[in-house]
Amino acid sequence: MEPTLTTSHALTDSRATTSLKNTPMIKLSEIEKVYQTDTIETVALNRVNLTINRGEFVSIMGPSGCGKSTLLSLMGLLDEPTSGTIEIDGRPVTSYSDKELAKVRNHKIGFIFQSFHLINDLSVLDNVELPLLYRAGMGGKERRQRALAALEKVGLSARTKHFPSQLSGGQRQRVAIARALAGAPEIILADEPTGNLDSVMGEEIMELLLTLHREANTTIVMVTHDESMALKTERVIRFFDGSQVS
Amino acid sequence: MLLSYLKLAWKVLLRRKFFTFISLFGIAFTLMVLLVVVALFDHTVGAHYPESRLDRMTFAQFLHVRYKDGGNMNTPPSYYVLDKYVRTLRTPEKVSIASNFHATPSYVGNRKLDLDLRYTDAAFWQIMDFNFTQGKPFLEADVKAGSRVAVINRSTARQYFGTEAGVVGRTIVVNQTSFRVQGVVEDVPAMRFSSYADVWVPLSTSPDDLQRVQLQGDYLAIILAKSEADVPAVQAEFEQAMKRVPLPDPKNMEYLDLHADRLIASISRQLMSPLTEYKSDGLELLYPILAGLALLFMILPALNLVNINVSRIMERSSEIGVRKAFGATGGKLVSQFLVENIFLTLIGGILGLLLAYVTLQIISGSQLLAYAQFEMNWRIFSWALLVTVFFGVLSGVYPAFKMSRLQPVQALKASGK
Known part of the structure; x- marks a missing residue:
């Protein structure tokens, strides 16, 4: 089941980039994730096909427990699917070793x-490094x-020697974004990045992500509860009860 | 990366001060006890003053008789046995016979001094490496002539004469017998059972009947081989000589044995006799038992550290999850936590070393063991380093391994998203 592409932003890239844009960066095929205990079996994701x-820049929405964070973890190779295959940049990674997965996460994903x-x-700088x-x-x-360049992008050059506890929530999330950017990954996976922030800070972070997407053409997948974001x-992409519904 | 690990390790230590204190205390205290025990052991059986040629020396200290009814007699041998069967050996460079030391009363005015007195021959001074601060040892001629001469240690000189200066030629009365002081030596630690005394006098001045034919007595033989490589030949000749010693009561006695053992083996033969029944020197049991005890002693704080480390590392599951998410392999994380743990144990090791140093100084200063001067030497320091790294690896490997097996998502969830 291939999803249709809906865009809310005009694409301003060159023709070459436009042709690249149609190549899959993350491809999930027949993905199932089942959590099993001695007594209960919970299906978190049920035969998900998604490219x-x-x-x-894609957002994933759905009620709590619908499997959106599980989906993001699988895309980020933080967890293994019960069945199905995951391809990152055209390469199936499901059978990768710990070392190979670590390398993909390090080079391709933030x-x-x-x-x-x-x-x-x-310190802030050490975190970003x-x-x-x-x-x-x-x-x-x-x-x-x-690391300094990444901090400059998020407007925190003056806070390099601070520690996370000395920063506001919005600033901390900026540091986290700088950390995600430091390795110049092709994919950014954001799990409710504005969920712990007030609306003003949330808007700021969202603008930052949109800017990054526009400027660096980074593939971004964001899980959110916030329809406006x-x-x-x-x-x-909307999920319900472990399945994609739109 | 190592610097980054060390920086983080230092901050983690400071953050969890109580855990850090418990961990460091466990390591430092255990190490201190081990180091003190090793120092005592080394002090007792290592090559130290005046037994500096220990690699060439063997000791015959205990004679064992097995009775036909299953009984055993274990006693120091007589002068007669040693003089007739040991002094006559051909392979050694020198053989000395000396008595065991005994506290002997001596009086300075109305003040009673218990001086440890030992009867020796002239070879004793040639085998041992005594440091004479004044005078000289007594000679073969003195022993033959039964001269009432003595060598005393510095402490005795101070206690008896009130000074160390000019005591050679003066008279010391021990056990109601007057001896002319012929030499003064540096104090010998009481743990050196074969050489220690306060006063050494010629064997010929002993009230014992030295020529009495009997097995049991109160003497020991100290045998110096020509070289370390010659020691087995000396021991072989010694064994042959012992076979010639007749049993005084063959009707009741089954056999006797007396061995020329290296110092550690001679101690082990006595310690292990309940297990070996005098059939061997027991070193093959002593070493594993000592190693086992040391391991047991170390394993308890190590397990405690493992426990603390597991909870300490699991508290940092968010960090583990993040590191994995950003590209750390299980191996890298294991190295990180091992580096942190070895760093922690090295700090504990340094503290343990300092504590051991202070404790040894206190033991030396208290004179709980007469004339003991414990020192931290390189051998002990190397021991400490080895034990510390062992601690670090032992207590860090399991938690680090457990943590490295976590899926990143589990680690992130465990930290409470």
């Missing part, structure tokens, strides 16, 4: 979490430069 194209998941013992620590052959100087993205 996210390169450069798309995560933004609802509760930021910053490491409180590390984190994905680059696992990049083979990258020296400390280059790491620092890239979802409508700002190019496509809205």
Whole structure:
């Protein structure tokens, strides 16, 4: 079941980019995710087929427990499906080893979490550098430069030596976005990035994501409960009870 | 990356001060006890003053008689046995016979001094490496002539004469017998059972009947081989010589044995005798038992550390999830937590080393063990380092492995999204 492409933003890329835009970046085929305990079997995702194209900004909506976060975890290779295949940039990754999965996550994917998941013992700069620590052959100087550039993009250059506890919620989410950007991933997966923020801060973060999408043509998949935020993205995918409904 | 791990490790330690204290206390205290025990052990059986040529020395200290009714007699041998069968050995460079030391009363005015007295021959001074601060040892001629001369240690000089200066030539009365002081030596620690005494006098001045034919007595032989490689040959000749010692009561006695053992083996032979029934020196049991006890002693705080580390690491599941999400492999995370744990244990190790140093100074200063001077040497330091790293790896591997197996999504969920 191939979803139709709905856009809310005009595409301004070149012809070459436009042709690339139609190539799948994330492809899920017949994905099932079942959580099993001794007594209960819960189907979180039921035979999901979904393709996210390169450069798309897609939002996933649905009620709590419908499987949208599970879907995002599977797309981000943070979890394994019970059955089905996942392709990232045309390559099936379902049978990848821990090392290979780590490499794909490090090079291709950036995560933004609802509760930021910053490491409180590390400074803002060290937090943003984190994905680059696992990049083979990258020296400390280059790491620092890239992290500073990412912080500049989110407007937090003046907060590099602060610790997460010294920042507001919006600032923390900006740090988390900078961390997701530092490794220049082709995909950003955002799990309710505005969920823990007030409406003003939420708008700011959303604008930031839209800007990043426009400027870097990054593929973004965002899980949200907020209809108004979802409508700002190019496509809205709706889930109910583990299945895609639109 | 290592710097980043260390920075984080330091911050984690500071963040959880109570856990850090418990962990560090466990490591430091265990290490301190181990180091003190090792220092005591080394002090007792290592090559130290005046037994510095220990690699060439063997000791015959206990004679064992097996009775036909199953009984055993274990006693220091007589002078007669040692003089007749050991002093006559051909392979050693030198053989010395000395008595065991005994507290002997001596009086300075009305003040009673209990001085440990040992009877020795002249070879004793040639085998041992005594440091004379004044005078010289007594010679073969003194022993033959039964000269009432003595070598005393510095502490005795101070206690008896009130000074260390100019005591050579003065008279010391021990056990109601007057001896002319011929030399003063540095104090010998009481743990060196074969050489220690306060006062050493010639064997020939002993009130014992040295030539009395009997097995049991109160003497020991100290045998110096020509080289370390010669020790087995000395021991072989010694064993042959012992076979010639007649049983005084063959009707009731089954056999006797007396061995020329290295210092540690001679101690082990006595300690392990309930298990070996004197059939071997027991080293093959002593070493595993000591290693087992040390391991048991270390395993308890190590398990405690494992427990603390599991909860400490699981509290950081958000960090683990994030690191995995951004590209850390299980192996990288295991290395990170091992580095952190080794860092923690090294801090504990340094504290343990300091504590051990202070404790050894206190034990030395208290003179609980007479004339003991415990020092932290490189051998002990290496031990400490080895034990510390062992601790770090042992207590870090399991939690790190457990954590590295987590799916990133589980780690992120566990932190309470």
